Amino acid sequence: MKITQISVFLENRKGRLYEVCSLLGDNDINIRALTVAETESFGVLRIVVDKSDAAVTLLRDSGFVANFTDVVAIEVGDRPGGLASVLKIFAANDVNIEYMYGFVEKHSDKALLVFRFEDADFAQQVLAKHSISVVTRKEIEGL
């Protein structure tokens, strides 16, 4: 199952990341996972939040350039080799990853891994075959 990641264009300006995060915080939207893709002149913030529709509406209304991207989230054990065990399966089955980032969850022994695949449907078939469960939208909303 795919979940929604929000991408936010960040121009190279002091405090812009803070402005995104404080806007979400003030509106009771919780960031589950986050990464920033940076270039020399701008950044793209990628976040997974509990209320993605509300977050995008809020961001756009506040003048941010934001859009949805489909990603797949997986939980692995928060221990040495946890990520490698999943990547091994992807490598063996020719699943291409465009980018990924990880987040450690509080009060649990799991780590949340967010993947953007070249072919998300194929990746999900591989995951299902290896009995790796993906995080559902509902779970993200309630994490």
Next chain:
Amino acid sequence: MEVPFWNKEIETLDRASLEKIQLERLREALVWAFRTPFYSKKLSQAGIKTSDDIKGLEDLRRIPFTVKDDLRRSFPKGLLSVDMSEVVRVHSSSGTTGIPTVIYFSRDDVDRWTDLIARCIVATGASSRDIFQNMMTYGLFTGGLGLHYGAERVGMTVIPISGGNTKRQLQVMKDFQTTALHITPSYLLHIHSQLQAEGIDLADLSLSRALIGAEPHSENTRRKIEDLLQIQAFNSYGLSELNGPGVAFECVYRQDMHVWEDAYIVEIIDPDTGENIEDGQEGEIVLTNLIREAAPILRYRTRDLAFLHAEPCPCGRTHRRLSRIRGRTDDMLIIGGVNVFPSQIEERIMKIPEVATNYQIHVDKKGALDRLTVKVEIYPKLFLGEASKLEALRQHIKEEVRSSIVINPVIELHEPGSLPVSEGKAKRVVDERPKE
């Protein structure tokens, strides 16, 4: 101070004799002008039927102004007065809207222009003993070739290296012990920083003077150049419509530029009313070319702002002096010696769908060199979340702009609505280069 002359008689001619030459040559220029489709129409509309209608220099004011757009509209042959077989040289400037302007020279025109350049070079104290490294671009731009032929006529040892390739420039300065340069002031400052970076000691070079031009600069910039490089720097003024470099040049006293009044009639006008302004008052420079037969130009509005001095120069030359260029009446920017109109940039970026409507052109200095930054707002609907696609867009914009204006810009992507808008009107151009 020793004051060298190329043509002392002409350069020190009394005012009345100078004006007599001007009137004779103006009438001749009118004969040439009547042979062009553009001027035969324009002059007859102004009630000037033949050159005999100009009885004195005061009648100059009856001749209507010529503006840049006239040249564009006349492209390619509207200002050509001779058969193309008599043209020996073409120079052209890049067009702001895709239409360039072109200038033709007959053999006599090149000869007269070359002689003026020789006069300029000698006025600075340079001579046939100098090793002359000509660092202005050769080609359709008049700066490189103009000085080249003048320097050869003086008998200098000319190194026609053209612009760019800084490492090689430094090597050539060393190998040939160059004594005189022709260069833009910003490139010269860059050369200085590169000399330092390469650890080249000025004592290992023989530089003594630089003829600088093609971009406006302040007296402070000149002093900085002179202090840093331990040379004398001479300001110059010219534009391709008036042959190119050599319309006005500084003499050894370096107190503003003598306009060669036997070759050009210079006027200063109020840019709003078109009325002539007296000496000492700043206004727009208007020039009439008295020495070019193949492409005559009368009362050309340069859009450059300056003033004239009539008081005598200690060098003894009677030709009036022109102040530094103090600004422009239009929005043209001169970036690294290249003329850039914001409309050229706008035209390129606005055809890219990912670019929203607001943009800003920003010019500043990075070290000694001019830096052009184009800030564009992106169109939100086309943002799909991929940083790599945005980076590709940035490169695409950069290439579009570069191919239009021949300057490598820095491109910044911005969020919609983030670029400053003042009083409902976007501020498109910010020039942060120090005015000093």
